[in-house]
């Protein structure tokens with residue numbers, strides 16, 4: 001809150017400044033425009049915002065306001081100026097400048113392209129931005145004799161400078177010279193940027209109210225004083241307006257772009273390795289081809305488990321592709337078959353899900369998803385790519401695929417790519433299929449036929465087509481069919497009528513912590529007793545409420561009570577399965593517990609401590625799938641949902657598993673979840689247990705149609721709408737609400753946003769308050785930091801992924817502080833494994849990992865590899881003492897792209913929820929507040945941090961939206977009216993994708 005006397009002083013100065021332009025009553029919005037456009041930043045002084053000034057003037061009876069009009073109190077003496085700042089000077093030298101008087105009495109030079117007043121300001125502002133981008137070349141050049149040079153000198157059309165964070169101002173001087181033969185009037189200039197990290201200084205205080213007459217040979221300096229105390233990237237576009245010919249009062253514009261970068265030396269090592277150049281997309285080649293098959297990575301898997309239940313092909317009918325193309329609407333282009341089937345398909349999709357339409361409906365939805373996947377994968381095709389011989393294995397070729405680590409495209413070990421020689425114009429065309437042997441950060445290693453390897457010469461160019469892996473789709477198709485065949489109606493659509501009332505056993509818990517939580521204890525007892533059978537039992541609850549712990553306890557109890565019990569424990573992701581395994585291995589030997597990985601998993605991602613429980617055979621250097629009979633001896637098998645399908649294929653008898661658990665069940669689409677039990681579970685005999693939270697990450701799907709007809713609904717979420725579960729009948733469901741993970745301040749916003757404030761804070765005080773007195777906190781006792789950084793989201797070389805160096809610098813600064821303070825003044829000793837860094841883009845992960853290695857302050861930690869850096873998906877179900885989040889985004893026009901590719905934090909509330917609920921004691925979020933605040937959820941979080949004084953970093957105010965819009969709308973640019981653009985937080989005109 002600015003000092004009221006300071007605001008009053010500014011207010012009086014402003015009234016003085018208005019001089020004879022002030023009338024008895026002025027519209028508030030007009031005064032606001034003049035205040036921001038002309039007065040606030042033109043005197044090298046820090047004036048408060050307009051509202052504070054107006055408030056002070058009213059408070060001291062200098063003005064009063066009635067219906068949006070500001071009335072000057074008659075008793076107030078308005079000083080009138082006649083020095084060089086005011087109109088008299090202008091009129092003295094060039095009285096012939098035509099001045100329009102607008103409704104508020106403001107004077108402005110007439111322009112022919114004055115925007116109509118009825119045009120909404122926001123649209124005008126957006127048009128201005130669009131025009132600036134489109135006409136950049138035209139408006140940046142010197143013209144009509146005016147030349148604008150700068151110190152520092154511009155290179156590549158930009159005035160760029162890099163500074164270390166500093167308190168002293170950095171000055172950019174703009175030298176405006178009239179080198180032409182005619183007089184020119186310098187009538188106005190503005191700095192276009194939302195950020196107030198600078199002040200404008202010019203001796204004569206040029207403005208429309210006070211233009212400057214430049215004779216040939218005359219020049220004038222304008223200085224921009226930057227105050228740069230924070231890391232980041234601060235672009236400012238300087239806008240200069242002139243009138244050349246006094247008879248033809250059309251103004252002309254010249255702009256200059258300034259880019260200030262504030263960096264530490266660390267940033268130098270993280271710079272883009274090469275300018276971003278998007279990969280070129282292939283053009284389509286003829287369909288008729290001869291296919292030469294490559295070498296799959298078969299030698300790297302030992303398959304002792306024979307195939308008993310074959311997986312069908314489940315190809316979609318052609319008519320469905322036609323129907324999908326037209327959004328399941330009738331269309332003239334439809335074939336007679338498609339037209340005939342349209343109603344049938346729509347009837348199935350529009351009817352509510354039941355056992356009668358179960359398989360048919362999911363077949364259609366999965367087909368629609370596949371059709372969309374086929375369309376989407378074509379976007380990644382490449383042309384004229386060079387393959388290279390692999391250094392380690394000469395029988396493999398490597399191909400650069402820049403987005404592969406972010407699943408753009410999704411490529412797994414064992415997948416197949418099709419390549420053709422770029423110059424090959426033969427007919428039919430020869431297509432070589434290459435099998436993926438290894439996926440690395442930005443390249444894949446491929447096994448091709450001998451024929452291609454023999455003909456291969458370096459620098460040979462190829463066109464590449466990616467293909468989709470149908471295995472996961474086929475497994476889902478088979479699962480929904482098996483669910484019907486094995487009559488799982490009471491599992492999928494439980495009536496509750498077959499569920500007997502059972503008495504609950506009295507159990508002493510392995511994990512004594514659970515004994516203090518009646519809900520967890522009851523859930524364990526009910527699962528052990530099978531109280532919901534044949535209906536599934538659901539453990540439901542927000543983050544950190546002990547769902548996984550409850551499942552693990554139940555598994556241990558079953559194992560003790562019934563050693564002959566056979567348990568399958570699944571989750572959608574490898575990381576969630578690893579976590580289950582980690583917690584189970586505390587009480588189970590490697591003879592009892594088996595972690596079965598898919599052969600497509602990259603072996604290096606398996607945590608070391610799990611190795612002896614897994615099917616990775618270090619001696620043979622490959623994954624092993626043992627015989628069914630051997631596997632059936634394990635008490636507990638842990639697999640992902642998809643890999644559970646391998647057990648069905650291997651012929652595990654129906655009913656072998658007495659219990660099937662699915663953790664993080666809200667993350668899987670229903671057919672994916674069904675893979676874990678269809679063909680394995682005998683209804684009535686086996687117990688299915690689901691645990692999850694629909695507010696955390698859900699299924700990722702591509703087809704809009706499939707989503708609209710419900711494929712994105714998890715089985716857990718669907719069942720939770722069912723009467724038995726909705727009313728929390730304790731025989732079927734336990735709702736956990738005690739959060740044992742996090743400090744209350746960390747939970748506050750997710751709790752309000754997603755759980756109606758029902759979550760209760762039960763975290764251990766010593767652990768959760770461990771960082772409340774850390775000296776790195778802006779506010780003692782509040783272990784949440786939002787650190788505002790005005791960074792730049794960059795890309796490099798061919799990679800579509802983003803990174804933000806300024807955010808990494810800030811992040812590393814916090815890490816260094818943490819490393820330095822650990823074990824001191826009551827702080828716990830800290831190890832790299834206690835910290836997690838979440839960021840949505842693979843490139844940022846890579847750059848953070850690089851930065852970690854290069855910072856001397858962090859070298860005291862010997863095993864930095866244990867500091868996990870990854871996406872939200874990799875953190876679902878996990879927790880760390882300290883979580884740092886780098887949001888990366890700093891340009892709003894990319895947000896749509898993030899939504900399209902299912903990455904990024906904005907516009908995905910589930911990702912926000914998971915990321916912000918992983919920390920136990922300290923949460924540090926680093927991001928661009930302007931961009932993030934465009935999202936209501938992030939806005940709430942940042943406002944909360946500001947209110948609680950947990951806000952750090954970028955401390956200068958950015959212009960309020962209304963003021964910025966007014967300023968932009970008032971600018972005059974050449975060029976026709978454009979469609980609405982997207983506005984960015986960076987107002988540099990060169991922002992481009």
Ligand SMILES: Nc1ncnc2c1ncn2[C@@H]1O[C@H](COP(=O)(O)OP(=O)(O)OP(=O)(O)O)[C@@H](O)[C@H]1O
Nearest residue numbers: 513514517542543544545546547548549740741877
């Ligand atoms: N009854 C309890 N008493 C004390 N601590 C507990 C209790 N139950 C769970 N915890 C602890 O709470 C933390 C979160 O548990 P867990 O990972 O099982 O939660 P979750 O509900 O599965 O979380 P998420 O939804 O994020 O996957 C763990 O550190 C666990 O040890």
